[in-house]
Amino acid sequence: MKLQRDKLHQYALRIQTLTSRETEIARECLRQNQKPRALLALRRKKYQESLLAKTDQQLAQLEVLTSDVEFALVQKDVLFGLQRGTEVLREIHREMGGLERVEMILGESAEAREYQEEVSEMLGGKMSNQDEDEVEDELEAMQDEVSGVRLPSAPSSGLEEAGEVKLPDVPQETPAQRAKRRRTERAREQASEPLAA
Template structure:
């Protein structure tokens, strides 16, 4: 009985290690692919800035940042699972490992879907009704997935690219120095960039959708 239980334990651990290896191999494939895709997204952002289309440049950089962040988080998760699967107390963490591997499979499918290919990236430059609908879809999806820190880093990159393309550095407005009324306290909890992003989203949501062209 003891030997049988030990055999089953080793088998489960070996399978978990194999699943982990397969997930890491898949992740490394995506990491190689994303260098090509993100390079093109950066080029698109520069082209958009050169013609004064800052909103579409921001969208390209937000999409790029989201993909990079997704890969980084998945890599960190798989590294943690690798430690757990090699632990001598694997039986104690087996449930957590198997759940983590299941979640990893889901995330890898999401990465595959979100990365798409260069064709999907090129749609960020499209002017057709279909391309614009795709751009709105991407923007709405990113709004619920990226942290404020991610958004700030994207806007820093946008500022740097804009300075590179136009030779003009942008400067954020200074924070107010006078005390605000108590009713405005909630607004002060947002950074200037967060307020600007919220206002932009509010304006976009209040605008009627453009009719689809035949």
């Protein structure tokens, strides 16, 4: 279609050249007092102009047809994309097992949380304060390790020997102070639990 459109454009340009040439011929004939030849040239010009008008109409129709075909191709691509998207969604839905499966997983998660809380409460009630303090000490040591804080028992890196400035020592909490602080925190938590319920 685009090739035909280009051919029609070339044909229209040729006709325009011919009409200009026929006008020149008609003028030349009038200068030479050849009125019948001038009239013939003007008739040929008129005929060429009618052909040009028909060519323009065909070009317009071809342009509309070309744009319709291009739009149909875009629609086809969009439709294919929608179909493919629907297939992917169906596949994901099949893999997930549907809404019922999601609800079941959420229910299992809630049950697992409740079970964990029950176990935590049972263990918390059966442990002595000293055991609880040791567990919390271990948790703090792990947190310090994960966050990159150097533990007091870690070996020196030799920075002091390399001329680095030594920072003043931060007073460490004694085990007795830590135990007292934890007892106070537990008492506050237990006092606030009836308010939260």
